Amino acid sequence: MLNEKFLNENDLVLLSVKDHICTLTLNRPRHYNALSMPMIESISTALDKINEDKEIHVVILAGNGPGFCSGHDLKEICENKNQAYTEALFSKCSQMMLKILKLNQPVIAKVHSIATAAGCQLAASCDLVAASEKAQFATPGVNIGLFCSTPMVALTRSVSRKHAMEMLLTGDMFSAEHAFNIGLVNKVVKEHELDSTVEELALKIASKSPLTVSIGKRAFYKQIELGISDAYEYANAVMCQNMLKNDADEGIRAFIEKRQPKWTGS
Structure with a gap:
């Protein structure tokens, strides 16, 4: 089993395991869980540990604080705007997203609030997505002159081309209901029902071989x-x-x- 030392409120990700279900929580609440380089590396390390743990049957990916994940850390990008950093950032992020797909265990994204840009990519990379009715999804890179090219990869494998292009070209924020209608989300529930809904789904899957x-x-x-x-x-x-x-x-x-x-x- 995963060591309890990973349960540290100062960590960029928090891990807890119960009933063969591992909850991996993004933990940069003041930054809406933006994917800084250290955050990406922390998620990747956590996924490696989860993948090796045969006692874990299902993973829930959640976000601490007001947002699920707001995408890449734009302040960090501005402070490190050079080719070497940029190539390393997007390469490591893509590798992290692929680890979710290749993980032995299914991953359920629990989206309680905004999932934008690489945060939308993160949700789309998960096997299942459950969202609060207050959750919102967007690939808004076009609004700041940076097309969401890498989020596009996960998005276009989750929804139809026309719906993906609408999100990518407009940069608009879309509701959880819209995300459900286009196939990005599996379930939309009231805010107070999200935890129990995800737990019920995870337990059902965890009961299988x-x-x-x-x-x-x-x-x-x-x-x-x-x-x-x-x-x-x-x-x-x-x-x-x-x-x-x-x-x-x-x-x-x-x-x-x-x-x-x-x-x-x-």
Whole structure:
């Protein structure tokens, strides 16, 4: 299990684990959890530790304070405006986003407030998104002369091209309801219901075989980039491999015997 030393209010990210669910909380509340270079590195380190922990079945990504994540730290960017810093910043941020996709465990973004620019990218990179009715989403880079090119990658893999282009070209702030309607968000609930809604969803997923969920997540993102014939060929191979796992055998037997399965992760 993750060491409790990571539970430090001065850390840029906070980690807590309960019932096989890890909550990873962004912790720059006064800066609306802007993704500074140290913040990106802290998230990446936390994801590496989570990925290695077999006791963690689901991850909840949340933000401390008034915002979920406001994107990159523009003040830091202005203070370090040179090619080496810029290349390192966006490279590390992209690698961090990819770690979310490649994580063994599914990740649920719990968006209680604004998720803008790279913050919108962060939410879109998660496997599921639950939002408060007060949450808002935007890719506003065009408004300051910096097109949201990297957020665009995650956004265009979550919503249709036309809706993505509307967000990217206007830079407008969109409501949680709109985000739900275009497929960026899975659930929109009242503010006071967000915690319980996310917890219920996480517990439901955590009750499944962690091995099966990991296999399925990895296969989902790989097949979606393939042509349909190659996708079926790949999925057939994954299905056969999955079928031979002990958890698949246990799950099938439990279903036939009308009992709860006992997962071993093998």
